[in-house]
Amino acid sequence: MTDTAYNFAYLDEQTKRMLRRAILKAIAVPGYQVPFASREMPMPYGWGTGGVQVTAACLCPDDRLKVIDQGADDTTNAVSIRKFFQRTAGVATTERTAEATVIQTRHRIPEAPLTEDQILVYQVPIPEPLRFLEPRETETRKMHELEEYGLMHVKLYEDIARHGHIATSYAYPVKVEGRYVMDPSPIPKFDNPKLSDCPAIQLFGAGREQRIYALPPYTQVVSLDFEDHPFVASRAQHDCDLCGADGSYLDEVIIDDLGGRMFVCSDTDFCTTRRELGHIGRLGAPMTDEVA
Amino acid sequence: MGQMEQIAALAATPVALPLLQVDGLCRNYGARIGCAGVSFDIHAGEVLGIVGESGSGKSTLLSCLAGHQRPDAGRITYAGQDVLAMSEADRRRLSRTEWAYVHQNPRDGLRMGVSAGGNVGERLMAVGARNYGQIRTRAHDWLGRVEIAADRIDDRPSAFSGGMQQRLQIARNLVTGPRLVFMDEPTGGLDVSVQARLLDLLRGLVRDMGLSVIIVTHDLAVVRLLADRLMVMKSGRVVEQGLTDQVLDDPQHAYTQLLVSSVLQV
Numbered sequence: 001m002t003d004t005a006y007n008f009a010y011l012d013e014q015t016k017r018m019l020r021r022a023i024l025k026a027i028a029v030p031g032y033q034v035p036f037a038s039r040e041m042p043m044p045y046g047w048g049t050g051g052v053q054v055t056a057a058c059l060c061p062d063d064r065l066k067v068i069d070q071g072a073d074d075t076t077n078a079v080s081i082r083k084f085f086q087r088t089a090g091v092a093t094t095e096r097t098a099e100a101t102v103i104q105t106r107h108r109i110p111e112a113p114l115t116e117d118q119i120l121v122y123q124v125p126i127p128e129p130l131r132f133l134e135p136r137e138t139e140t141r142k143m144h145e146l147e148e149y150g151l152m153h154v155k156l157y158e159d160i161a162r163h164g165h166i167a168t169s170y171a172y173p174v175k176v177e178g179r180y181v182m183d184p185s186p187i188p189k190f191d192n193p194k195l196s197d198c199p200a201i202q203l204f205g206a207g208r209e210q211r212i213y214a215l216p217p218y219t220q221v222v223s224l225d226f227e228d229h230p231f232v233a234s235r236a237q238h239d240c241d242l243c244g245a246d247g248s249y250l251d252e253v254i255i256d257d258l259g260g261r262m263f264v265c266s267d268t269d270f271c272t273t274r275r276e277l278g279h280i281g282r283l284g285a286p287m288t289d290e291v292a
Numbered sequence: 293m294g295q296m297e298q299i300a301a302l303a304a305t306p307v308a309l310p311l312l313q314v315d316g317l318c319r320n321y322g323a324r325i326g327c328a329g330v331s332f333d334i335h336a337g338e339v340l341g342i343v344g345e346s347g348s349g350k351s352t353l354l355s356c357l358a359g360h361q362r363p364d365a366g367r368i369t370y371a372g373q374d375v376l377a378m379s380e381a382d383r384r385r386l387s388r389t390e391w392a393y394v395h396q397n398p399r400d401g402l403r404m405g406v407s408a409g410g411n412v413g414e415r416l417m418a419v420g421a422r423n424y425g426q427i428r429t430r431a432h433d434w435l436g437r438v439e440i441a442a443d444r445i446d447d448r449p450s451a452f453s454g455g456m457q458q459r460l461q462i463a464r465n466l467v468t469g470p471r472l473v474f475m476d477e478p479t480g481g482l483d484v485s486v487q488a489r490l491l492d493l494l495r496g497l498v499r500d501m502g503l504s505v506i507i508v509t510h511d512l513a514v515v516r517l518l519a520d521r522l523m524v525m526k527s528g529r530v531v532e533q534g535l536t537d538q539v540l541d542d543p544q545h546a547y548t549q550l551l552v553s554s555v556l557q558v
């Protein structure tokens with residue numbers, strides 16, 4: 001039910017136009033952080049206001065929206081953002097990756113391959129990958145401008161020196177089309193390969209820091225590494241205990257107070273779809289076919 | 293060979309172009325003079341000391357030379373290239389390959405949140421080193437050269453003494469084999485015994501690597517030990533320059549005489 005007290009998708013047309021300009025610029029210069037005038041949204045910053053503004057600027061009345069948080073459609077954050085757009089834009093929603101036209105995400109890329117008909121919108125807390133070692137914004141902008149990216153490898157060097165391997169497992173830095181170094185937002189590095197050569201448009205919105213950046217379809221994205229410590233898209237070495245998948249990103253879930261635990265797909269739609277198709281994991285039960 | 297023949301022979305040998313040529317350099321802060329009309333040449337392997345009282349323009353001059361500030365007038369030519377006409381990208385590339393800058397306060401020249409090895413390795417990575425093992429080997433090697441124990445490679449500089457921090461800053465700067473090093477009071481904040489050790493180390497590195505150095509100091513003992521040539525500044529201007537021993541033993545300008553005698557009194 002659309003709440004008619006609001007403009008379509010909450011933001012006024014001027015603001016959406018401003019956001020679309022920033023998005024177009026971001027798509028034209030893949031990986032480059034475009035500043036934009038972030039608006040107050042009726043939710044706190046940590047809740048993905050950047051992603052929400054980008055989604056608002058992209059939505060059309062006939063879109064079908066999916067919202068995930070850590071791969072799940074049913075967490076508080078995902079549910080409230082989905083409800084927000086149901087109310088303010090009246091768009092259809094779905095939990096099916098394959099059926100969605102716009103997917104807003106926090107911390108994951110869906111397991112199912114994306115298509116040219118989809119837009120993936122990431123919520124970004126800290127857009128600047130160089131921030132960790134260089135807090136001065138004037139200096140990091142200069143470093144991007146002049147492609148001075150040695151510092152990114154200092155960060156990886158420190159990782160290896162301290163842990164014996166590159167321990168960065170989230171927000172793993174990437175280089176886009178051989179030009180800009182980009183923070184892919186706190187997705188697990190397992191998802192990094194999916195950033196590259198992706199048919200969907202990928203948009204990144206940072207609300208607090210007022211930056212939008214983008215990967216147009218089929219952009220080359222390379223994870224940074226050393227010759228003798230190559231990038232590895234690692235995951236827990238288990239199969240999903242519910243659907244038996246052996247190549248998906250897993251969450252470890254504690255199931256009793258005796259230290260019992262199970263591994264389940266973090267992408268709940270992926271897991272459900274597999275179980276509906278009859279796949280059963282170690283602790284899974286066959287799904288009852290409610291239609292028949 | 294008589295003197296005239298020696299001079300004739302010298303004149304006949306092809307003279308290498310100076311590594312750095314500075315001509316009429318000026319930098320003002322509003323109405324106040326930072327430095328004015330500074331001109332000099334420095335050749336490969338030469339160490340130039342710059343002395344003068346506090347506020348005489350030494351740091352201003354050095355930061356203009358190193359590209360940290362833009363001079364209001366003058367020319368700087370490095371290895372035949374007009375430095376002030378270069379693009380910023382080219383100048384910054386020069387800064388992290390051919391040049392080095394040692395700050396008085398090691399905190400300004402080090403990354404305090406990064407390990408000693410990472411500090412030394414940064415310039416290597418900045419010029420494209422992508423092999424962790426090789427970077428680590430070079431870092432080990434350089435820590436050894438500045439007398440920092442190998443087992444401190446993963447410690448952060450905040451755990452180091454002032455002298456060690458300064459030696460680490462030197463290693464971090466020299467690891468890519470620069471040709472020209474700018475130093476602003478490198479022994480400034482250190483105890484006398486620590487200063488002596490650092491000076492000794494610097495002298496060895498300068499000789500071994502054939503570095504050209506421009507070193508700013510207010511300590512005449514430092515220049516006597518390190519500098520081939522000396523430039524004396526007062527109120528932003530160069531009042532006297534020449535061979536170090538010559539200037540210190542036979543100062544011509546009244547201000548230099550005062551400077552030399554005041555150090556003798558100490």
Ligand SMILES: Nc1ncnc2c1ncn2[C@@H]1O[C@H](COP(=O)(O)OP(=O)(O)O)[C@@H](O)[C@H]1O
Pocket residue numbers: 321324325326327344345346347348349350351352353
């Ligand atoms: N950032 C600045 N703004 C204004 N005046 C400055 C600044 N830096 C230096 N000066 C002035 O320029 C002159 C030269 O200073 P400086 O180069 O720091 O001398 P030194 O290093 O020999 O002590 C002094 O009069 C000083 O007060």
Ligand SMILES: [Mg+2]
Pocket residue numbers: 350351352
């Ligand atoms: Mg000074």
